[in-house]
Amino acid sequence: MASNRGVVYMGPGKVEVQDISFPDLVLRDGPGVNPLNVGRKCDHGVILKVVTTNICGSDQHMVRGRTTAPPGLVLGHEITGEVIEVGRDVEFIKKGDLVSVPFNIACGRCRNCKEQNTHVCLNVNPDRPGSAYGYVDMGGWVGGQSEYVMVPYADFQLLAFPDKDQAMEKILDLTMLSDIFPTGYHGAVSAGVRPGSTVYVAGAGPVGLAAAHSAQLLGASVVIVGDLNPARLEQARSFGCETINLSEHDNLGEQIEHILGVPEVDCAIDCVGFEAHGHGRDHSEAPATVLNSIMEITRAAGRLGIPGLYVTGDPGAVDEEAKVGTLKIRIGLGWAKAHTFVTGQTPVMRYHRELMMAILHGKAQIAKAVNATKISLDEAPKAYNDFDKGAARKYVIDPHGLVK
The missing domain is CATH 3.40.50.720 (NAD(P)-binding Rossmann-like Domain)
Incomplete structure (x- = not known):
């Protein structure tokens, strides 16, 4: 079994980089996983090698102890990655695709998803409408501040970049499309x-x-x-x-x-x-x-x-x-x-394609606006601390050293 590491919430004010389970196409039991979600088969999903994953102010609320997040929760809902494995029910997303992952988890099949309200999907969180990776009371989907992560409903959710080389040149901008x-x-x-x-x-x-x-x-x-x-x-x-x-x-x-x-x-x-x-x-x-x-x-x-x-x-x-x-x-x-x-949460899929085009064609410079700052996975705990102190930066984790 391949190895995996991720950023884990340990309690108020403390995060650690730990060895975590390598993802497969099943939602396993773990911290914060709703019992009704345990064992969900995700043959409609993919496994990603994470290229970039960002620290968000919403994560910081949990790390400060301002939510009911349980210790052991793997953090991270802003994910961009390369597809390394596809489930048997995935038809259009291909191995090798470089993709942006909306932070909302959405099935694409319920009434809300069909009406473009993917931020309040009815089928992914037994607690209430709406879900996200690595977040408290969101069903327990494992976070993506890690080396590898599973993403369900891949054909519906994922935004594949049209040219990988072009995308990697603008990856600090494109990583902002997830949230x-x-x-x-x-x-x-x-x-x-x-x-x-x-x-x-x-x-x-x-x-x-x-x-x-x-x-x-x-x-x-x-x-x-x-x-x-x-x-x-x-x-x-x-x-x-x-x-x-x-x-x-x-x-x-x-x-x-x-x-x-x-x-x-x-x-x-x-x-x-x-x-x-x-x-x-x-x-x-x-x-x-x-x-x-x-x-x-x-x-x-x-x-x-x-x-x-x-x-x-x-x-x-x-x-x-x-x-x-x-x-x-x-x-x-x-x-x-x-x-x-x-x-409410943002329905990311309503906007991410047009914003991708604005980035790729030079109309938006979002990385410059938010002062995107690349760090390694091991630097994440310090970045959380600096962000909590008010650093004027958007921290972008590069788990595999792929970003120039």
């Missing part, structure tokens, strides 16, 4: 960004930067990014965004007025989620801050894209209500301003 580029783009589309729009993006982490770049691609006239981290704001400015340092200013509308001449924007995107902090020099965790602030500064009849993660279980929350995802949101304000809210 953060479509996620940022979905946030911008959900917010109604169009040519001439003024846009506020809450959060300058990788998803926020991807949302800002996506807003630019969609024709926004001004993209304003707010964050508490000066280094991340500098990264946003590097590709033409206006920025607001929220650790120095607690009146967001006033700062937007300094930039635009009016204290509101056409569209807003929440790329922070449930670990949000308040604004100002003495800021502390206040999980409804972003949602309430973007309602305040978005024009009447505007739209709010909310790709930032919100959870139903947060053992480290600031109060008992927040521990079950109940936040003090000013829904009356949103109602009065006739806002449209779009939440």
Whole structure:
């Protein structure tokens, strides 16, 4: 049996690179695997040699101990790899294909998948609609921050790159297709960004930067990014965004007025989620801050894209209500301003092909926007620690040393 290694969550604040089982076309029992998923045969799946796999802010929530993730969970839902084995029911994906894996696991057969709502597939997670690799309460599908991984429903899900050599030249861009580029783009589309729009993006982490770049691609006239981290704001400015340092200013509308001449924007995107902090020099965790602030500064009849993660279980929350995802949101304000809210996981397959074409033909430079930084598998624990401290980087793990 071939060997395999992966990044494993060991408990709050701790990840390790460990020997893990080599994947086969069956979902075996293990940490976080729903009992009803144990033994699922995946002859419709493939085994990938992982070429790149990225560290995501959603992973960081688990590593901080802010979810109910069990120790022993193999992490990683942003996966790009080479097909080395195909199941007997796979017809169109071939051995040797270089493919992007949507982080949503989707069967392609249920009503939601047929309606392009692959983020809430009905057949892959016995707990609730929707699933992902290496993530808490998502059915237990093994994560891809590893050397090898199994991917089910290959013909439906996988995006094969048309030319492997061309793809490897742009792999630091293409690796973002599994999650953060479509996620940022979905946030911008959900917010109604169009040519001439003024846009506020809450959060300058990788998803926020991807949302800002996506807003630019969609024709926004001004993209304003707010964050508490000066280094991340500098990264946003590097590709033409206006920025607001929220650790120095607690009146967001006033700062937007300094930039635009009016204290509101056409569209807003929440790329922070449930670990949000308040604004100002003495800021502390206040999980409804972003949602309430973007309602305040978005024009009447505007739209709010909310790709930032919100959870139903947060053992480290600031109060008992927040521990079950109940936040003090000013829904009356949103109602009065006739806002449209779009939440939930991103349906990656709705966007990944067009974004791939934008990358391959030089229209999108997402790796530059998010400061893609290649590391080895063994460097992953340090990268998690640096990311937790606010590093203005998107860490891309190269398990086999294949990336130039």
